[in-house]
Amino acid sequence: MSLLDLSRQVALGIDIGGTNTKFGLVNHRGDILAKGSIKTDEYEKVEDFIESLYQNIEPLIKTYSPHKNLDGIGVGAPNANYYRGTIEQAPNLRWKGVVPFAELMIQRFGVPCKMTNDANAAALGEMMFGAARGMRDFIMITLGTGVGSGIIAGGSLIYGHDGFAGELGHTIVKPGGRKHWSTGSEGSLEAYASATGISITARKFRAEFPDSMLNEYPEDEINSKTVYECAIKEDPTAIEVFRYTGQKLGEALANFVMFSSPEAILLFGGVIKAGDFLLKPTKLHMERNLLPIFRGKVKLVFSELDEADAAILGASALVWENNNK
Amino acid sequence: MSLLDLSRQVALGIDIGGTNTKFGLVNHRGDILAKGSIKTDEYEKVEDFIESLYQNIEPLIKTYSPHKNLDGIGVGAPNANYYRGTIEQAPNLRWKGVVPFAELMIQRFGVPCKMTNDANAAALGEMMFGAARGMRDFIMITLGTGVGSGIIAGGSLIYGHDGFAGELGHTIVKPGGRKHWSTGSEGSLEAYASATGISITARKFRAEFPDSMLNEYPEDEINSKTVYECAIKEDPTAIEVFRYTGQKLGEALANFVMFSSPEAILLFGGVIKAGDFLLKPTKLHMERNLLPIFRGKVKLVFSELDEADAAILGASALVWENNNK
Numbered sequence: 001m002s003l004l005d006l007s008r009q010v011a012l013g014i015d016i017g018g019t020n021t022k023f024g025l026v027n028h029r030g031d032i033l034a035k036g037s038i039k040t041d042e043y044e045k046v047e048d049f050i051e052s053l054y055q056n057i058e059p060l061i062k063t064y065s066p067h068k069n070l071d072g073i074g075v076g077a078p079n080a081n082y083y084r085g086t087i088e089q090a091p092n093l094r095w096k097g098v099v100p101f102a103e104l105m106i107q108r109f110g111v112p113c114k115m116t117n118d119a120n121a122a123a124l125g126e127m128m129f130g131a132a133r134g135m136r137d138f139i140m141i142t143l144g145t146g147v148g149s150g151i152i153a154g155g156s157l158i159y160g161h162d163g164f165a166g167e168l169g170h171t172i173v174k175p176g177g178r179k180h181w182s183t184g185s186e187g188s189l190e191a192y193a194s195a196t197g198i199s200i201t202a203r204k205f206r207a208e209f210p211d212s213m214l215n216e217y218p219e220d221e222i223n224s225k226t227v228y229e230c231a232i233k234e235d236p237t238a239i240e241v242f243r244y245t246g247q248k249l250g251e252a253l254a255n256f257v258m259f260s261s262p263e264a265i266l267l268f269g270g271v272i273k274a275g276d277f278l279l280k281p282t283k284l285h286m287e288r289n290l291l292p293i294f295r296g297k298v299k300l301v302f303s304e305l306d307e308a309d310a311a312i313l314g315a316s317a318l319v320w321e322n323n324n325k
Numbered sequence: 326m327s328l329l330d331l332s333r334q335v336a337l338g339i340d341i342g343g344t345n346t347k348f349g350l351v352n353h354r355g356d357i358l359a360k361g362s363i364k365t366d367e368y369e370k371v372e373d374f375i376e377s378l379y380q381n382i383e384p385l386i387k388t389y390s391p392h393k394n395l396d397g398i399g400v401g402a403p404n405a406n407y408y409r410g411t412i413e414q415a416p417n418l419r420w421k422g423v424v425p426f427a428e429l430m431i432q433r434f435g436v437p438c439k440m441t442n443d444a445n446a447a448a449l450g451e452m453m454f455g456a457a458r459g460m461r462d463f464i465m466i467t468l469g470t471g472v473g474s475g476i477i478a479g480g481s482l483i484y485g486h487d488g489f490a491g492e493l494g495h496t497i498v499k500p501g502g503r504k505h506w507s508t509g510s511e512g513s514l515e516a517y518a519s520a521t522g523i524s525i526t527a528r529k530f531r532a533e534f535p536d537s538m539l540n541e542y543p544e545d546e547i548n549s550k551t552v553y554e555c556a557i558k559e560d561p562t563a564i565e566v567f568r569y570t571g572q573k574l575g576e577a578l579a580n581f582v583m584f585s586s587p588e589a590i591l592l593f594g595g596v597i598k599a600g601d602f603l604l605k606p607t608k609l610h611m612e613r614n615l616l617p618i619f620r621g622k623v624k625l626v627f628s629e630l631d632e633a634d635a636a637i638l639g640a641s642a643l644v645w646e647n648n649n650k
Contacts (some may be wrong), residue, residue, distance in 0.1 A: 089618075137486040151584070153485070158478045160586020161462040162622065165478075170616045171580040174500060183616060255496040259476070259584050261485020291495045291508060293404075293413075297487065 010065040012057060012109075013316030015118065016040060016077035018092035021049075023057060024309070025064050026316035030129035032309055033064040046095045046104065054108050073105055073113040074318030076121030076311055083163040085115055091182075114318040118142070118311060120157055120166060122303075123150025124321060125314025126266055131304040138264045139256055140303075141168065143249075143271035147190040153260050157321075169194070173252045192248040195271055198224045202241045212237035224271050231277045242277035249278070250285025257286070257294050268303035268310070333391040337382065337434075338641030340443065341365060341402035343417035346374075348382060349634070350389050351641035355454035357634055358389040371420045371429065379433050398430055398438040399643030401446030401636055408488040410440055416507070439643040443467070443636060445482055445491060447628075448475025449646060450639025451591055456629040463589045464581055465628075466493065468574075468596035472515040478585050482646075494519070498577045517573040520596055523549045527566045537562035549596050556602045567602035574603075575610025582611070582619050589624035593635070597627050 010033065014023045017040060024035035036056055043049035062068055079090040085102025087093065105113040116124075123140035126132040132140075136155040142148040147169030151158045158165045169190035170183060177187025181196065191197050202222045206214035213235040217226050230238035253265055272278065283300050290298075305313060335358065339348045342365060349360035361381055368374035387393055404415040410427025412418065430438040441449075448465035451457040457465075461480040467473040472494030476483040483490045494515035495508060502512025506521065516522050527547045531539035538560040542551050555563035578590055597603065608625050615623075630638060 135486075137490075153478055153483045153490075154481060156479060158585050160478070161460075161588035162586055164618055165462075165584065165586035167583040167586075167616055167619075171583050172576060172614055175498070175576055185614065185616075251497060251500055255580065256584070258492040258496050259490065259581070260483050261487055261490035261492075263486035289497055289510065291492055291510075293489055294492075 008066040009071045010061075010067070010069075011316040011319035012061075012070050012073045013312040013314070013319075014053070014073065014075045014077075015121070015311030015315055016075065016087075016093070017118075018078070021053070022308075022312055023053065024312035024316070025057075025060055025070075026313060028320065030313055032312060034060040035309075035312060036060065041094060044094055046099050046101065049095075050104050050108050070109065070111045072111050072319035073109060074121070074315040075101065075105070075113065075115035076118040076315040076318075077101070077115060078118060080115040080117050081163040082114070082116045082120070082157075082159045085113065087115075112319075114321075116157070116159075116163075116318060117148065117150075117166075118314075119148030120150040120159075121314035121318065122148075122268055122305075122310055123152055123266075123314070124157060124317035125305060125310050126268075126303060127152055128317045128320060129305065129313050130310070131266055131301055132264065135263050137260065138262045138266060139168075139260065140266045140268060141249075141253075142269045143193055143195070143267060144269035145195050147194045151260060152262075158260075168252070168256060171252060171255070173248050189248065189252045193245055193252070193271070195224045198227060198241060198245055198271065201244055202227045202238070205237050205241055205244075209237045214238055214241075224274060228274050228277070231274070239277060242274050243281045246278050246281030247285045250282040250287075251289050253282065253286040253300070254289030257290060257298050261294065262298060264299035264301055266301055266303050268305075269307075272302050334396045335386075335390040335392070335394075336641040336644035337386075337395050337398045338637040338639070338644075339378070339398065339400045339402075340446070340636030340640055341400065341412075341418070342443075343403070346378070347633075347637055348378065349637035349641070350382075350385055350395075351638060353645065355638055357637060359385040360634075360637060361385065366419060369419055371424050371426065374420075375429050375433050395434065395436045397436050397644035398434060399446070399640040400426065400430070400438065400440035401443040401640040401643075402426070402440060403443060405440040405442050406488040407439070407441045407445070407482075407484050410438065412440075437644075439646075441482070441484075441488075441643060442473065442475075442491075443639075444473030445475040445484075446639035446643065447473075447593055447630075447635055448477055448482060448591075448639070449642035450630060450635055451593075451628060452477055453642045453645060454630065454638050455635070456591055456626055457589065460588050462585065463587045463591060464493075464585065465591045465593060466578075467594045468518055468520070468592060469594035470520050472519045476585060477587075483585075493577070493581060496577060496580070498573050498580075514573065514577045518570055518577070518596070520549045523552060523566060523570055523596065526569055527552045527563070530562050530566055530569075534562045539563055539566075549599060553599050553602070556599070564602060567599050568606045571603050571606030572610045575607040575612075576614050578607065578611040578625070579614030582615060582623050586619065587623060589626055591626055591628050593628035593630075594632075 025033040087099040102113040140150040149168035174187035178191040213230040350358040412424040427438040465475040474493035499512035503516040538555040
């Protein structure tokens, strides 16, 4: 294939969330040529959802793809299985059981379709178009409502024997610790370092410190955003919420480093808006828990991709990943 | 290359330990054609050590290799770096600093030489000749004086960006827990699940239970072997030592499973002689700490390789790994 042809290839990247599904046409350089979205939760049947995607995307292909076609489709979705092309038992989607999503997409669109979970897609996106360009070993941690992860080792995503590798948010950082609201496990990383976990920590700490500014907010407004607002006003309790979160995250990251020895750990998602309030204690406790041979070597950085586009770019990267094999 | 030629290839596998160095000529089927050993700690200079290896091995090659030559050398050694072919700051070897071991071997033997740490070599050996034949995703845990590990993902060893990946013995399983006698870290897997860790646990537990049979042994005879002897005589304290060790190991394994989702975890080394006393609680606590999608899927098995030969076979597998790339 000539360089000219490569530059005219177009992939469709789709990011399926519980509420919204975003999609975009992406070229090999990572330019988003066109994008759009539909409501995920409006469709009781997955077939209707796919038909709606097709009706929305077909005109974009005709207008924006240089060859008026697609080279492939990449999908990031919760509980997506890379090997089987399925979405399995996704708690926040209406389609229950094991959904043969990739097969249905191939039938409707007539091109190859690959899928993986959203954090894996984000990791691929960072490797092709973001802060991890040129890296062969790194770990992506997404800190949002939950904590997700994508692990690249030797230039490839780790999928594991069943396609479900990389559930680092559910690793236990404090045995017998905080009970997870959904899985029931005790002391998982997600229970502390997700937006949900930070809210729980903040509610606990403000009850212990009546002087804290955090007590000026109603219960349902205590979240990582309001904790940040108090932290920049130098409220010691709010700062302590991020320090505590960073300690748990840093301890977990040290264990991850001793597993796959990555060149960098990329942090992504709403929680990283806390900036240095979170990053500094995270780095401190990561370094403190590492063996000397790993210390001072691992870059701990924030994602470079625009959050709104990252999921689409990451999903589209699944198409190029396969073409390059 | 014809099948006939392949069957006549011979690799030299070398396992360097602090006291003894074992070596063997190995064919592509994993048959050890000849073997021997020299004392590691007799040689102050690495050059003299290599010369002694050569003088011992040269006659074996002449006698046992069908083509009277070697196709390559694989070396398993503490703190060996795969990318650089070096042994770096190995605490239990006399050669200090960064030793360009592979280069010196190539100069003397005139064939390619690859090296990695001993646990990685053992993992390769299991994949080529042992319990992990045909597996593309598994984790090898060596439970000896220390706790080592080798991680295979997608059919390849994970080396990490610097060649030091897979230090799972030093991951923290209990933050703020038992202080490690050498690294100083608190609550690492090695502090509990190594032979050394088991001795510490046994000394602690027997002090708490004066009735235990463990109190019939002098202090310096308390080790995983004597604890096993008491356990088979149904001493509850000895059984509790393995149960406690298995809990810590199982909790750690659950975290490893959620990282790379292996088909199996292979346990290897002196400590596994404890058999079901250790294996049952390990499996229980691994399963208990897994997300439901991982439960009941991961085989937890003992190594199939003879311990005396495993290190040689594993090191020789480095040669075939490279030939197959």
